[in-house]
Amino acid sequence: MSLLDMAEEFNEILPTTMLRADAIRSLRSKLLRTIADLLIEAQRQAEARHTKIGYVDRFISRLSVRDTVMTFNWDLLFERRLRQRGLPFDHCPNDSGSPALAFLKLHGSLDWFRGAELESRTGFDVVHRQLYRAPWPKISKRDAKFLTNALPFIVPPTFFKTFRGCADVEEIWAHAFRRLQQADEIYVCGYRFPPEDLFARFVFRRAIRSNLMRRERKNAAPLKLVVIGPNPEVARFLRRNIYGKVRHENSRFETSSLTK
Numbered sequence: 001m002s003l004l005d006m007a008e009e010f011n012e013i014l015p016t017t018m019l020r021a022d023a024i025r026s027l028r029s030k031l032l033r034t035i036a037d038l039l040i041e042a043q044r045q046a047e048a049r050h051t052k053i054g055y056v057d058r059f060i061s062r063l064s065v066r067d068t069v070m071t072f073n074w075d076l077l078f079e080r081r082l083r084q085r086g087l088p089f090d091h092c093p094n095d096s097g098s099p100a101l102a103f104l105k106l107h108g109s110l111d112w113f114r115g116a117e118l119e120s121r122t123g124f125d126v127v128h129r130q131l132y133r134a135p136w137p138k139i140s141k142r143d144a145k146f147l148t149n150a151l152p153f154i155v156p157p158t159f160f161k162t163f164r165g166c167a168d169v170e171e172i173w174a175h176a177f178r179r180l181q182q183a184d185e186i187y188v189c190g191y192r193f194p195p196e197d198l199f200a201r202f203v204f205r206r207a208i209r210s211n212l213m214r215r216e217r218k219n220a221a222p223l224k225l226v227v228i229g230p231n232p233e234v235a236r237f238l239r240r241n242i243y244g245k246v247r248h249e250n251s252r253f254e255t256s257s258l259t260k
Contacts (some may be wrong), residue, residue, distance in 0.1 A: 001028070001031065001156040001157075001158045002029050002158040002159050002160070003195055004024055004027060004031075005158050005160040006159075006160070007019055007024055008021060008024050008025075009160065010165060011024070012019075012131065015076050019118040028211045029151055031115075032152075032156070033122070033151060035074075035154075036074070036110055036151075036152050036154065037072060037142075038089070039075045039110060039161060040075075040110060040139060042075070042209055043075045043076060043077050043140075044140060045093060046077060046093070047077070047080070053077065053081070054251040055130070055253055056077060056250070057081060057085075058253035058254065059189070059253045059258070060078075060081055060082060060085055060087065060254065061085075061229055061255055062256070062258045063087065063101060065087070065088060065099045065100055065101050065217070066100055066101075066200075067139060067182075068070075068101070068102040068104065068175075068179045069089075069101065069104065070102075070104045070106055070176050070179075070180075071103070071104070071105055071106065071189060072106055072107045072157065072197075072200070073104075073105070073109050074107060074108060074109055074152070074154045076109065076110055076111055076136060076139075078103070079103060080136070082101070082103070084086045086149055087101060088100040088101065089101040089102070089103040090102055090103065091103055091104070091105060091107075091109075091127055091128070091172070092104075092127065092128045092168060092171055092175065093175065102179065104172050104175055104176050105172070106155075106172060106173060106181075107154060107155040107156075107157065108152070108153040108155050108169065108198070109152070109153065109154065110139060110152050110154065111129055111134045111135075111152070112131045112132070112133060112134075112152060112153040112154075113132050113133075113134060113147070113150050113151075113152060113153060113244055114119055114130060114132075114150075114153060114166075115131070115133065115255060117149075117150045117151070118132060118145045118146050118147075118150055118255050119146035120144065123135055124140075127166040127168060128167075128226065129167060129168055130166060130168050130169065131153055131166070131168045131169075132168060134147060139157075140212075141153075142189060143182050148186060150185065153169075155169070157194060157197035157200065158196060159196055159198060165250070168172065173203065176203070176207075177203055177206075177207045180204065180207035180208060180211065181207045181210045181211050181214070182211070182212065183223070184221070184224065185221070185223075185224040185225075185226075186208070186226070186247075187221065187226050187228055187258050188226070188228065188229075189223075189228045189229060189258075190229055190233065191233060191234070192233070192234050193237055193238075204242070205241065205242050206224070207216060208223070208243060209241050211223055212243065213248050222245060222249075223245075224245065225238065225242075225243050225245065225246045225247070226246070226247045226248070226257060226258070227247070227248045227249070228249045228251060228253070228256055228258065229249075229251075230250050230252070232248050232250075232260075234248075235247070235248035
């Protein structure tokens with residue numbers, strides 16, 4: 001995806017007939033569609049074999065409506081498990097203190113579509129202002145005519161990632177920054193801060209450093225930042241680049257310090 005972005009950027013400097021702009025856009029759409037279809041099938045298989053997703057339920061059991069979950073995943077497994085457990089959540093919450101877990105999907109979702117791309121919006125829910133949520137059966141079966149050519153709103157973690165033109169996602173990122181800035185406890189679960197996702201690295205680094213400066217000014221208790229997962233390299237990266245007091249827990253939420 002980054003190579004396609006770079007090819008498109010270079011074409012604006014020196015247009016070529018080898019890989020035209022319309023060919024790049026077509027290839028990007030086909031690749032994203034293939035990824036979406038693969039994830040839909042993987043999710044269906046995971047739900048059919050519940051033993052494979054027990055860690056999701058263990059994680060959810062430790063959450064409350066006061067918490068915020070930020071994810072880069074596009075699939076719908078987490079929110080479907082939230083609904084089954086009856087835990088209310090909001091994809092783009094206001095900061096008025098409504099009793100719902102904030103579930104911020106920073107890279108979009110398999111069931112989000114731009115309203116302008118849909119031939120019919122019957123049966124859709126508005127996620128915020130510009131994005132619409134499609135029912136899961138229509139997505140998983142791909143039998144809805146108006147979804148055949150519509151591409152889910154999913155953002156690949158590329159060097160040239162931009163959210164301009166979609167106020168919904170810009171606002172979701174603003175929520176994420178403010179909540180990281182104000183948090184007392186931050187848990188990193190399964191995210192490795194890939195080098196190609198420079199935007200996410202920048203936002204998290206800036207928000208956490210702002211949090212640390214605020215705590216220092218107020219002489220508040222130290223920030224609790226914990227990495228949960230088998231890979232210690234993520235904790236080393238955070239200690240080296242953001243916060244020296246990062247803890248690492250090698251678990252899949254069986255004995256994690258993440259509690260209500």
